[in-house]
Amino acid sequence: MKNRILALVVAFVMCCFACLLGVTYGLYDETVSMQNHLVAGSLKATLVRNKLTTVNLDDGGNFKTTVDDSPMNFTEGTQDNIFGISAAGVTVVPGSSFTAEMNIKNDGDVAFYYYVEVYFQSVVSDAAFGSMLKLVAESENHVRQEAIVSDGLILGENDTGLGTVEAGGAENFTVKLEFLKEADDRVEGKFVLFDLRVHAVQKIDAE
Numbered sequence: 439m440k441n442r443i444l445a446l447v448v449a450f451v452m453c454c455f456a457c458l459l460g461v462t463y464g465l466y467d468e469t470v471s472m473q474n475h476l477v478a479g480s481l482k483a484t485l486v487r488n489k490l491t492t493v494n495l496d497d498g499g500n501f502k503t504t505v506d507d508s509p510m511n512f513t514e515g516t517q518d519n520i521f522g523i524s525a526a527g528v529t530v531v532p533g534s535s536f537t538a539e540m541n542i543k544n545d546g547d548v549a550f551y552y553y554v555e556v557y558f559q560s561v562v563s564d565a566a567f568g569s570m571l572k573l574v575a576e577s578e579n580h581v582r583q584e585a586i587v588s589d590g591l592i593l594g595e596n597d598t599g600l601g602t603v604e605a606g607g608a609e610n611f612t613v614k615l616e617f618l619k620e621a622d623d624r625v626e627g628k629f630v631l632f633d634l635r636v637h638a639v640q641k642i643d644a645e
Contacts, residue, residue, distance in 0.1 A: 482546035482630045483603075483638040485512045487520050488610070489539040495529060501533060505584075520634070527629070535616040542638065543608040549641040551602045553594030554572065554613060558587055564628035570618045579599040587615075587632050602641055630640040636644055 487510045496502040512520060521536035542552055554575045558568055568588030575593035576582040577600040585591040593613075594600040601609045613634065 479547035481548050481638060481640055482544070483513070483550065483552070483636075484543040484545055485636055486510065486530045486541045486543070487512060487538050488541055490520070490522050491537040491539075492522065493533070493535045494528070495534070505619045520613060530617050532617050532619045535565055535614060537612060537614040539610065539612050541608055541610050542603060542636070544603040544605050545637075547605055549576075549599075549602060549642050550638040551594075551599030552609075552611075552636060552638045553592055553599040554583075555592050555637060556585055556587060556590050557635065558590040558592045559631040559633070560588070560590075563632070564586075564625060567625040567628040567630045568632070570620075570625060572616045572618055573613075573634075574616070575600055576612050576614075579637040587630065590632075599639070603638075 463529040488507070490506040492506075493501055494504075500602045506522065510518065512518075520540065523536070544550060554573075556573060560568075565588050569586055571587040572584060573587060573593060574582065574584040579601055581594070581600050582595040583595075583600065585593055600611055603609050
């Protein structure tokens with residue numbers, strides 16, 4: 439069987455948003471009357487990749503597993519992506535995979551839940567190729583969601599997400615990109631582009 443050589447480019451954007459109105463009360467004493475102060479709470483998330491495991495071809499055309507355990511911060515804007523793929527792309531074949539072990543930390547005042555959103559750039563991408571790329575996100579509490587890249591779905595339910603992180607806390611999760619082994623020659627030499635966005639959203643308990 440002839441080798442199938444495909445280009446893959448992945449971009450990663452960190453997005454987090456939401457706000458809270460909190461209430462703080464002053465205390466009674468003998469000389470000062472009680473005063474109420476309204477303080478707006480903050481939502482602040484830090485996103486770091488702790489480890490990247492890549493299964494892809496070596497120079498001899500054989501599968502090789504490589505591990506990069508150098509922490510990389512994705513909180514601020516960056517040209518890098520969590521799978522370590524350059525803007526020029528990378529050659530992949532069925533069976534190739536990229537697994538990013540992430541940590542999301544809550545540096546704000548309010549608890550939040552988080553989820554991963556997939557944006558498939560259908561205008562510039564080959565849909566058949568995108569249908570053969572699978573993304574899997576899993577939290578440390580074993581909440582697991584998967585999606586095909588071309589479907590552009592959310593990994594993590596909107597109301598609960600992959601997990602909840604309280605103020606001052608942190609949680610680990612993984613995101614894996616896999617080129618499905620049942621891929622066929624339709625995608626040989628094709629190109630796909632998509633973004634991953636991690637959303638941190640204020641958690642509001644149901645009444």
